[in-house]
Ligand code: FES
């Protein structure tokens with residue numbers, strides 16, 4: 002054992018400090034390197050013809066005129082790619098029974114959603130490629146579409162895939178305890194509600210973007226990728242383009258937002274890669290905003306009927322939910338579109354002590370764009386259903402909404418424990434988080450203000466959510482189901498000749514501050530100045546193998562790998578130092594870039610001297626010493642499928658009952674994400690997440706016509722939260738480190754998005770209560786609020 | 794068919810003269826022809842604000858202006874922002890307050906912020922929010938951006 006017992010308490014530790022991001026300096030000076038910034042020699046540009054119909058047979062495609070258009074290099078239809086790309090199927094075997102037919106990058110014979118790519122033009126510029134797209138003659142025969150989730154399983158519904166009897170994709174049932182028995186008890190009040198969650202989407206400001214280059218001389222492919230999981234992409238590109246994995250290199254430099262959008266297999270991107278391989282030159286494809294709206298994965302689209310039973314004291318005796326969702330015509334590859342529904346079944350009611358729980362999930366195919374995992378996967382639905390029901394029940398029995406949570410939230414001393422749905426929990430702090438929240442927001446004061454305001458005809462409401470968040474997933478999330486998605490991450494830490502550290506790590510940066518926290522951990526654990534640490538992420542050629550940044554896993558899993566590697570390197574360096582200084586390694590430490598005596602921190606030798614001896618003057622070392630100034634370690638979560646975090650949030654809203662407009666006045670979030678590495682960055686993750694959650698609660702909806710046309714595929718028509726409507730958000734923390742790692746960090750990236758919709762919905766209903774009105778449909782648009790009030 | 798036109802403009806103090814297709818918009822010209830990739834494109838229809846740049850002293854959407862319309866104009870992009878003390882102060886404040894995550898909105902956000910600060914905007918948070926409400930940011934939730942702009946205004950007045 003070297004160094005102090007607890008490295009986090011060292012005075013020079015960077016862990017727990019809000020240091021500034023080096024990347025921020027670069028990005029404020031316009032020196033980012035996003036994919037579309039890349040110009041390569043001989044590069045050409047791809048544009049796509051997309052199906053104008055939600056469901057249609059493709060009778061013929063005539064490319065001849067387009068092929069002769071100015072600047073056109075090649076034109077491809079679906080059939081032209083069958084020799085170059087193997088089909089992909091978006092199922093995971095652990096979601097037993099989930100089915101989905103094979104997909105190809107461009108539709109062949111039949112198009113199944115409006116926006117599905119049908120043909121591709123590659124030309125000298127994007128503008129010329131788009132010109133030529135207009136010259137491709139496609140003869141479609143429209144077919145009736147199955148768009149509506151509710152009727153997709155009706156006997157007379159159009160079946161989207163001929164190989165199946167109906168449009169069912171997956172079903173799952175969870176049944177624990179005796180819900181019927183509990184609900185039948187005479188002293189139990191049962192409250193039932195039906196919740197609707199619209200489709201919305203990620204709207205990353207940088208749209209999906211790829212530049213793919215292929216070098217036929219050595220059969221290598223480089224994909225400049227705007228995304229979150231380079232090694233996953235490497236594996237699936239190699240597999241489906243028929244290449245050796247080592248010949249595929251994925252490079253992700255700056256990524257202009259991702260949130261789960263840029264972590265899937267998109268047909269247009271795969272067609273771009275195939276074109277690069279066929280043409281032997283770089284091809285760029287950057288989705289325009291319209292393509293983004295109609296093909297970036299959508300999320301949510303759930304109808305949930307829920308029932309909760311409480312006894313006279315407010316104890317929950319049972320909970321039942323029935324979730325119906327539509328995922329578009331296919332399950333997305335490779336993560337599948339089954340996870341959101343699965344999470345809802347796993348997580349609804351999870352913060353509370355509930356013995357009797359029944360949940361049913363049904364997923365159907367439909368002729369709309371595909372659905373998949375977007376920030377907070379399932380959490381906004383699960384939390385809004387459970388906490389919406391709970392607040393409904395509280396009012397039914399005349400109990401305060403905070404008191405009913407105090408009564409039912411898992412006690413802070415019960416861990417480890419499991420939920421009725423089988424989720425394993427440890428190191429949580431629901432009760433503490435709730436108490437901290439109530440204090441932070443001055444709950445009693447707000448209630449008094451609310452009363453006063455109501456007397457003046459102003460309708461304000463306060464709503465809460467208590468939540469869990471799935472973070473730091475183990476191989477039980479995807480790998481177990483057969484996907485080439487790593488749950489472990491690796492870090493290499495290298496000491497250079499002048500005493501600097503170079504860290505390369507398999508997690509990625511999309512603005513969260515990954516590179517910064519990695520540097521903080523390495524600097525703090527090893528013992529150098531932060532500005533002597535350089536970090537490399539986002540390149541399969543130069544980083545260890547790993548999962549990337551998604552499912553709130555970067556800090557917890559990648560951070561632990563960096564900690565382990567930094568500790569290992571430290572031991573290696575001290576072994577070398579001990580030989581040079583003729584001391585025993587146990588008596589030495591590293592501090593501020595120098596080898597010091599552990600006892601009194603007296604400097605013995607700067608690291609730069611050690612580096613120079615090892616790298617340049619090895620002749621001064623004994624010949625049996627083989628110094629290793631690089632260490633690599635990997636880490637995965639082993640004893641739990643996920644490391645859960647918890648949080649408590651509250652919203653304060655004002656509803657204009659004349660216009661139906663909802664204004665969020667205040668928002669508070671108390672989060673327990675374990676050890677906080679950089680408080681400012683964590684707070685900003687939570688704030689950004691909350692605002693995305695408010696977007697889902699109040700504004701965001703992909704509107705489709707009955708025949709499957711996306712009606713608002715532009716930023717002018719699809720509403721997102723803008724600065725003027727958003728509140729300031731107060732964030733506070735409880736720190737219960739997870740025992741699954743030394744670092745003790747859990748994830749924080751999705752909490753805000755998972756919790757905010759529930760809190761806002763409860764607050765709106767609290768505001769509407771004097772009018773005996775309620776709303777359980779998101780987004781809660783002015784029109785829907787007025788409808789709830791009975792005015793329209 | 795693609796028509797072209799020769800245009801000349803001053804970009805961040807340098808004179809640029811080039812033949813461009815008449816249908817090319819200004820932000821594409823700056824990014825793809827001049828090589829100033831700091832200005833970003835998020836929607837190409839004037840809504841997101843990512844392409845906001847300064848043309849003859851006014852903050853404009855680079856995607857709503859054709860390059861030929863900026864013939865003879867003086868243009869400042871994010872790459873030239875540090876030449877202006879307000880620009881520099883805002884860049885520093887954005888770093889200090891972590892007023893960016895992915896950074897894709899940042900060049901446009903800074904251009905709008907420069908316009909606000911130089912136009913004598915008030916440090917009042919609601920007013921700042923109102924001014925930047927034409928610039929979309931998916932990552933930050935806006936609070937830190939408001940903090941950064943308010944910080945610059947408060948420091949200027951103190
Ligand atoms: S790209 Fe110009 S406003 Fe969005």
Ligand code: FES
Pocket residue numbers: 206257258512892893894895896897898899929930931932933
């Ligand atoms: S920082 Fe990502 S969009 Fe603003």
